[in-house]
Amino acid sequence: MKRILVPLLLLLSLACKEKPKAPLTAQEIVDKSIDDSGGILFEDHTVSFEFRDRTYVSENDNGKKLLKRIFQVDSVTIMDVKTGNDFQRYMNDSLVAVSDSLAGRYANSVNSVHYFARLPYGLNDAAVNKELLGKETIQEKEYYKIKVTFDQDGGGDDFDDVYVYWVDLKTFKPDYLAYSFHVNGGGQRFRKAYNERYVNGIRFVDYENYKPKDEDSDILKIGQLFNSGELELLSKIELTNIKVE
Numbered sequence: 001m002k003r004i005l006v007p008l009l010l011l012l013s014l015a016c017k018e019k020p021k022a023p024l025t026a027q028e029i030v031d032k033s034i035d036d037s038g039g040i041l042f043e044d045h046t047v048s049f050e051f052r053d054r055t056y057v058s059e060n061d062n063g064k065k066l067l068k069r070i071f072q073v074d075s076v077t078i079m080d081v082k083t084g085n086d087f088q089r090y091m092n093d094s095l096v097a098v099s100d101s102l103a104g105r106y107a108n109s110v111n112s113v114h115y116f117a118r119l120p121y122g123l124n125d126a127a128v129n130k131e132l133l134g135k136e137t138i139q140e141k142e143y144y145k146i147k148v149t150f151d152q153d154g155g156g157d158d159f160d161d162v163y164v165y166w167v168d169l170k171t172f173k174p175d176y177l178a179y180s181f182h183v184n185g186g187g188q189r190f191r192k193a194y195n196e197r198y199v200n201g202i203r204f205v206d207y208e209n210y211k212p213k214d215e216d217s218d219i220l221k222i223g224q225l226f227n228s229g230e231l232e233l234l235s236k237i238e239l240t241n242i243k244v245e
Contacts, residue, residue, distance in 0.1 A: 027130060033174060036172045039203075043060065047059075056068065066082075120165070129149045129151065135169070143166035164222070178219060187211060190222050191210070191237070199243070210234060212225055
């Protein structure tokens with residue numbers, strides 16, 4: 001009996017001394033989300049896809065991130081290129097002059113499509129601030145709820161926008177996101193991911209795009225508005241012809 005009791009008591013003593021695991025931080029959750037989504041592959045892979053009759057390409061040129069949008073207008077091929085804070089437009093391979101106001105608008109449009117396609121990879125950009133708000137249940141499933149804001153320095157023209165992400169507790173995949181914006185009169189959007197697929201190791205999703213019936217609602221409460229049917233479907237965000245090389 002003593003031979004059994006002594007080891008048992010030792011095991012119980014060690015178990016009592018084990019410290020409970022510290023809860024995950026917002027940064028740790030995002031790191032796991034990026035890892036499980038293969039987002040780090042954006043650093044050394046060229047990605048292209050089609051969205052609403054336009055082709056988008058992201059690639060790296062000697063450490064610089066190039067974001068492109070290519071489309072046709074009649075017989076003219078237009079290519080918009082955003083590199084850091086610089087924007088250039090080409091028509092049939094010839095560089096054309098664009099006013100500062102239009103360049104800013106075009107650059108934001110190009111960046112926006114690439115940003116959502118690359119998520120959650122962009123959540124570790126230098127200007128991003130992440131805050132874990134706890135957990136929240138959406139459609140009977142519990143998620144980590146993370147608030148994202150941006151520094152003015154490096155946060156782009158829309159640095160004052162606020163984003164919210166709902167990350168699966170087990171897979172660490174962001175199934176929902178929402179954001180408030182101030183351009184074009186401002187508003188809020190809520191997106192539900194669907195049609196998940198991996199292309200050469202990188203996760204891509206499409207989105208159902210919703211808006212609240214009351215545009216003055218609190219962005220942090222929009223998940224519960226979705227639960228209660230207080231959002232209306234605006235559109236679907238669908239990527240096609242995805243290639244990762």
